[in-house]
Amino acid sequence: MRNWAKLAALVALFGSVYGHQQHPLGDFQEEPETWLSKYGPQIDQPFSGPLAFSHLDYKRCLEDVSAEFDIAVLGLPFDTGTSYRPGARFGPYAIRSGSRRQREARGYSLAWGNNPYEQGSKILDCGDVPIIPFDNALAMDQMEVAYSTLLARPIASNTSVWQQGAALAKDGREHPRIVSLGGDHTIVLPILRALNKVYGPVSVIHFDAHLDTWGGYPGTVTEQSRITHGTFFYIANEEGLVANSSIHAGIRCKLQGLGDIENDASVGFHFITSDDIDDHGVPAIIERIRKRVGDTPVYLSLDIDVIDPGLAPATGTPEAGGWTSREVKRIIRGLAGLNFVGADIVEVAPAYDHAEITGTAAADIVHDFLSMFMSQEPPKPTSLPGMWPRDEL
Numbered sequence: 001m002r003n004w005a006k007l008a009a010l011v012a013l014f015g016s017v018y019g020h021q022q023h024p025l026g027d028f029q030e031e032p033e034t035w036l037s038k039y040g041p042q043i044d045q046p047f048s049g050p051l052a053f054s055h056l057d058y059k060r061c062l063e064d065v066s067a068e069f070d071i072a073v074l075g076l077p078f079d080t081g082t083s084y085r086p087g088a089r090f091g092p093y094a095i096r097s098g099s100r101r102q103r104e105a106r107g108y109s110l111a112w113g114n115n116p117y118e119q120g121s122k123i124l125d126c127g128d129v130p131i132i133p134f135d136n137a138l139a140m141d142q143m144e145v146a147y148s149t150l151l152a153r154p155i156a157s158n159t160s161v162w163q164q165g166a167a168l169a170k171d172g173r174e175h176p177r178i179v180s181l182g183g184d185h186t187i188v189l190p191i192l193r194a195l196n197k198v199y200g201p202v203s204v205i206h207f208d209a210h211l212d213t214w215g216g217y218p219g220t221v222t223e224q225s226r227i228t229h230g231t232f233f234y235i236a237n238e239e240g241l242v243a244n245s246s247i248h249a250g251i252r253c254k255l256q257g258l259g260d261i262e263n264d265a266s267v268g269f270h271f272i273t274s275d276d277i278d279d280h281g282v283p284a285i286i287e288r289i290r291k292r293v294g295d296t297p298v299y300l301s302l303d304i305d306v307i308d309p310g311l312a313p314a315t316g317t318p319e320a321g322g323w324t325s326r327e328v329k330r331i332i333r334g335l336a337g338l339n340f341v342g343a344d345i346v347e348v349a350p351a352y353d354h355a356e357i358t359g360t361a362a363a364d365i366v367h368d369f370l371s372m373f374m375s376q377e378p379p380k381p382t383s384l385p386g387m388w389p390r391d392e393l
């Protein structure tokens with residue numbers, strides 16, 4: 001055993017002397033190569049980096065008055081106005097997470113024929129409003145103040161793609177536009193209050209399975225408890241914020257009765273049911289919406305539950321029999337050129353998601369909102385080499 005131990009010690013000694021390259025005395029070892037010199041910038045991959053919408057610049061715009069933008073993406077993580085499943089306070093996180101495969105360098109879509117990030121407008125992720133989750137009255141005020149704060153900022157670009165913006169505003173100047181990431185649908189009330197100060201009453205294009213024009217839920221006896229994700233349009237109408245040229249799209253919820261529809265009309269809405277897409281098709285739905293709102297200032301609010309729960313399960317009040325994401329995307333393309341003053345996507349509650357289905361769909365629709373804001377008219381059918389010619393459709 002002693003001989004074996006000696007042999008092992010000798011092998012170890014030779015290994016330590018001859019196993020490594022020797023440097024002559026006086027030959028200083030070179031500095032190791034840096035990441036930058038060898039591999040270049042520390043890029044964010046789709047699955048890495050800080051979480052901003054589509055890897056946009058992220059600034060805390062509410063406090064950073066130097067932040068410049070024409071279009072702000074703003075999170076409103078509020079979910080204490082929901083009647084069934086809570087959890088939409090995580091919606092802004094889920095939508096940003098779902099957007100990670102989107103970026104400026106790969107923003108061109110065939111369907112739109114444009115890249116919204118390369119149209120000359122500065123789009124910025126302005127972070128989230130720090131909304132109190134313990135006091136809804138306070139939360140409403142925080143959301144209104146935050147939205148008004150960003151609306152009041154000067155626009156960033158000299159050459160705006162939104163030529164009609166200044167003409168719509170009461171003060172005759174162009175204001176930034178905000179794409180809001182909810183949050184439950186209640187967030188639209190403070191948003192409409194803020195928009196009203198700049199534009200007056202606006203028409204609403206409302207994608208949703210539900211009307212959201214109910215006067216109140218049973219037992220809501222205080223003023224604050226009247227304000228919920230199913231009643232905010234009723235309150236908004238009481239306050240004169242909604243123009244009588246508004247329209248719902250995708251309605252299929254159950255009602256208390258036809259009185260709900262009469263009430264809905266009194267709040268200022270016409271409506272398109274989910275079945276209408278089978279009976280009339282996408283082009284007729286687009287035409288109906290465009291005719292209804294005309295050239296008024298328009299706010300677009302999209303509840304993710306307009307999409308079938310099979311394709312967007314993570315939401316507060318799912319309803320079977322909805323539209324597909326593709327159908328909704330086609331309708332949105334047909335709305336380009338209307339006088340949009342803002343848009344939102346709400347009711348994404350990722351705790352109920354599977355494989356990020358809902359977050360991915362919502363992020364894709366936000367990309368459509370940006371393209372819609374950038375386009376003066378719906379995209380024309382294109383004919384590209386290798387593409388199925390349009391006249392054969």
Ligand SMILES: [Mn+2]
Pocket residue numbers: 185208210212229303347
């Ligand atoms: Mn809703």
